[in-house]
Every structure is written in C-alpha cells, then in structure tokens.
Amino acid sequence: xxxxxxxxxxxxxxxxxxxxxxxxxxxxxxxxxxxxxxxxxxxxxxxxxxxxxxxxxxxxxxxxxxxxxxxxxxxxxxxxxxxxxxxxxxxxxxxxxxxxxxxxxxxxxxxxxxxxxxxxxxxxxxxxxxxxxxxxxxxxxxxxxxxxxxxxxxxxxxxxxxxxxxxxxxxxxxxxxxxxxxxxxxxxxxxxxxxxxxxxxxxxxxxxxxxxxxxxxxxxxxxxxxxxxxxxxxxxxxxxxxxxxxxxxxxxxxxxxxx
Numbered sequence: 001x002x003x004x005x006x007x008x009x010x011x012x013x014x015x016x017x018x019x020x021x022x023x024x025x026x027x028x029x030x031x032x033x034x035x036x037x038x039x040x041x042x043x044x045x046x047x048x049x050x051x052x053x054x055x056x057x058x059x060x061x062x063x064x065x066x067x068x069x070x071x072x073x074x075x076x077x078x079x080x081x082x083x084x085x086x087x088x089x090x091x092x093x094x095x096x097x098x099x100x101x102x103x104x105x106x107x108x109x110x111x112x113x114x115x116x117x118x119x120x121x122x123x124x125x126x127x128x129x130x131x132x133x134x135x136x137x138x139x140x141x142x143x144x145x146x147x148x149x150x151x152x153x154x155x156x157x158x159x160x161x162x163x164x165x166x167x168x169x170x171x172x173x174x175x176x177x178x179x180x181x182x183x184x185x186x187x188x189x190x191x192x193x194x195x196x197x198x199x200x201x202x203x204x205x206x207x208x209x210x211x212x213x214x215x216x217x218x219x220x221x222x223x224x225x226x227x228x229x230x231x232x233x234x235x236x237x238x239x240x241x242x243x244x245x246x247x248x249x250x251x252x253x254x255x256x257x258x259x
Contacts, residue, residue: 037164040076043210047198049182053077058151058158058180060167062199066094066142068188070168072214073196075105077164078138082111086137086163089130091115092123094142094168111137124150131157131165138164148177155179174199185209 036052038045045051053059061070071078078088088111093099103109115130117123120143127141139158143150146169158165171185183200189211197209 037077037080039073041210041212044196044212047201047206047210049202053164054182055162055164056159057182058155058165058167060169060173060178060180060183062169062171062174062183062185064171064187066168067098068186069194069214070166070186071098071101071105071140073186073194073212074140074166075102075107075215078102078107079105081137081164082108084137085135086111087133087135088112088137089115089133089139091126091130091139091141092117092143093140094144120145120147120150124153127154127165128157131161131163136161136163138166140166140168142168144170146173151178151180 036048036050036054038052039048048054061073063070082088088102088107090099090102090112092115099112099114102112113130115126117126123141123143127139130136130139141154146154146167154165154167167180171187174183174185178200180200181202182198185195185197185199187195187197187209189195192214194212194214195209196212198206
C-alpha cells in the first residue's frame with residue numbers, strides 16, 4: 001500500500017491516507033470511525049460494531065412478542081442518552097405499559113416523548129419528522145407491518161442523524177429482506193434472562209446466541225390494577241399523529257437548541 005501511495009499524485013495519496021481507517025473489511029465488526037454507545041452488557045458489546053450500538057443506522061430488534069425485555073435491554077443506553085440532554089422518542093408502543101417501564105428502568109421521563117399512531121404510513125412520517133429534531137437522541141419504533149419502501153425510508157432517515165434508531169418487529173420478519181445493517185432476534189428465557197442472536201451485522205457471521213440477565217422493572221411486577229389506581233402510567237409528553245402539530249414540535253426543539 002505504501003509503494004502504491006507513493007506512486008500516486010499527492011492529492012490522491014492524501015485522500016487514501018485520510019480515509020484508510022474508514023474502509024470496512026468483511027472480517028471487521030463495524031467501521032472504525034463510527035462512535036458506538038455501550039449496551040451496558042460486556043458480552044453483547046464484544047459482538048456489536050465497535051463495542052456498542054452503532055449510531056446513524058437502523059437497528060432491528062425482532063421480538064418473540066412485545067414486552068420480552070426490549071426496553072430493559074436498552075435501558076443503560078437510553079439512560080446515558082437522556083443524561084446528555086437528548087430526547088428519546090417512543091413511537092406507537094404495542095402496549096402503553098411497555099413505555100411506562102422506561103421510568104422504572106431509571107430513564108429521565110422528562111426527556112421522553114410518546115407519539116401514538118395507528119397507520120403504518122403515519123408511523124413512517126412521524127419517524128421522519130422526529131429524526132429532524134435537533135434534540136433527537138434515540139427513537140424506539142414498534143412497526144409490526146412494514147413494506148420494503150417503508151424500511152428503506154427508515155434506513156435513509158436514520159442515516160441522516162447522529163442518534164440511535166431502534167425498530168421493533170415480530171420474529172417472522174427475519175425472513176424479509178431489510179436494509180438495516182444490524183438485525184437481532186430477541187427471545188425470552190427464564191425470568192430475567194433474554195436470548196439475543198445477531199443475524200446480520202457488518203462483520204463475520206455470529207453463530208451463538210448471547211444470554212443476558214435483565215433486571216425486571218418493579219412496575220412489571222405489580223398487578224395491573226395497582227398501576228392503574230396509582231400514579232399515571234405515563235407522564236411524558238404524548239402526541240397523536242397530527243402532522244402539523246408534530247412538525248411544529250420538531251421546529252420548537254430545533255429552535256430551543258439554537259437559541
């Protein structure tokens with residue numbers, strides 16, 4: 001490589017030198033220049049690109065069913081993101097109690113925004129608007145049904161941010177092609193454990209599932225009636241998909257950051 005670089009014009013060799021460490025090789029996990037955030041689990045970090053969840057990409061978590069532990073899996077990461085002042089957007093959770101458990105995981109709920117949407121097209125539009133916010137830190141999106149064009153739009157939208165985008169889909173979606181660079185199967189085992197299998201990543205194929213011990217949020221151990229009669233199940237800002245209102249909210253986030 002040194003001999004080749006010396007034979008090239010200065011401008012070309014300079015470009016090669018400046019970009020050589022950003023070239024991804026098939027036996028490397030991720031790209032060296034991307035700044036990952038730790039998952040909080042050493043065993044998982046060792047198998048994730050650059051030692052953690054990669055930013056600016058679409059990450060798919062394929063679930064046995066909603067509520068298997070996907071938020072507990074991400075709790076450490078989301079806590080760190082909110083501590084830096086960034087917003088976590090929760091879009092169309094399968095059950096409201098799932099979003100409620102964020103607070104029980106230690107996440108600052110004042111930095112969490114809930115967006116409710118029913119139609120897939122509205123969900124995709126809401127995602128694109130949320131990612132435009134200057135305060136955006138992470139997106140959690142439940143999308144049981146997604147067309148190929150929906151996935152491509154999500155992939156492109158995620159690439160335009162510096163934050164983290166997590167898409168939750170059912171296990172049977174693993175048979176569907178996806179542009180997401182990172183895809184994982186999440187299956188519950190005994191209480192407090194989750195099997196995580198990486199089925200797609202930038203790097204060598206990962207074969208063995210990773211078994212992670214997950215803490216169970218207190219709210220998930222309480223009877224539903226107790227939760228309903230007690231404090232409100234969700235205290236974060238909540239929005240139904242009103243396209244003009246959501247766009248205005250994103251604009252306010254941008255203006256606040258720039259002021």
